[in-house]
Amino acid sequence: MTTTLTPFPGHFDDTWRAFDGIHGGLVLAAMLRAAAVETDAVPVAATAHFYAPVRPGPIAATVRPGHGGRSPGVQVDLDSAATALVRLSRNIAPAVHAPMSDAADNPEKLPALDIPVDFVPFSQHLDIRPINSARPFAGGAEPEFDVWIRLLPTLEFTGVERAAILLDALPPGLFATRTMPVPIPTTEITAHFAPAVHTSAGPWHRLRHRTVWWTPDLCVDETELFTSSGELAAQARQLRRILDH
Incomplete structure (x- = not known):
């Protein structure tokens, strides 16, 4: 079944563009919402594959029955650009x-990270306050970021949708060790949502994000998202391509 989503509000806005297409976390959030609307259940895990940049425009998600298994799930497709297997719970x-x-x-006591909007447009929807010394393109020793982060109140999201966006909000951990930007797009992301994702008391979340291994053309990032009170809200692992060669 194809569902046209309205609360985003029905289309991907150009302000949510990343380097080439719409921010992957927002794309995943849209697919999670489509799965929840069609099944009246709550997403608990998702694996999304990105085949091409998702362009601004109307959101039309096709929801199909999953492949069965021990937990119920559905497959969500956004044209030929992205697909996700979403596991659900009632x-x-x-x-x-x-x-x-x-x-x-x-x-609130930490300085905000300044990300040029013309470089990464979707950064205008975020407030990021670094906890450690890592900064993008600062040539640091470790490929990891540790930040406080919140979504600015421009759109309404469920806890799961907000977590999907925040899990993909930071650049690759390798950017903390590099001095110049290179394309490192996500090709696959798997996310798991803990119960605290539904009960977070405020907008602030702590985000720990690191590259755990890399080769000349691939890397894997791991991410943990915590509520402001310290409870685990969600986790993710991403496979990315490194295109600077």
Whole structure:
């Protein structure tokens, strides 16, 4: 079944453009919303594949039955540009056990990271406050970022949708070690959403993001998203292509 989504509000806006197409986290959020609308269930995990840049314009998502297995799921397609397998649940229960983040400074007391909007347009929807010393293209020693982050109140999102956007909000961890930008697009992302994603008390989240391995043409990033009170909200792993060669 094909669903035209309206709350985004029905189209991908050019202000959400990344380097070449619409920000991948917003694309994933749209596919998660399509799955939830069609099934009246809650996404708990998703694996998305990006085949081509998603362009600004109307959002038309096709939702198909999944391949079965031990947990119910659906496949969501956005034309020929992206597809996702979304796992669903009809029961939201508190976590019996989940990791906690350690203490960090109040985000309001930290300086904001200045990202030029003409370089990354979707950055205008974000407020990012670095916790560690890492900065994009600063030539640091470690390929990782540790930040406070929040979405600015421009659109309405569910907790899962907001988490999908924030999980993909930072550049590749390798950018912390480099001094010049190179294209490193995401080809695949897998995200898991913890129960705390539905009960976050405020807009601020702590985001830990790092490149865990890389070759001359591929890298993998891992990301953890915590609520402002330190509860794990979501996790992700991304496979990216490095195009500077």
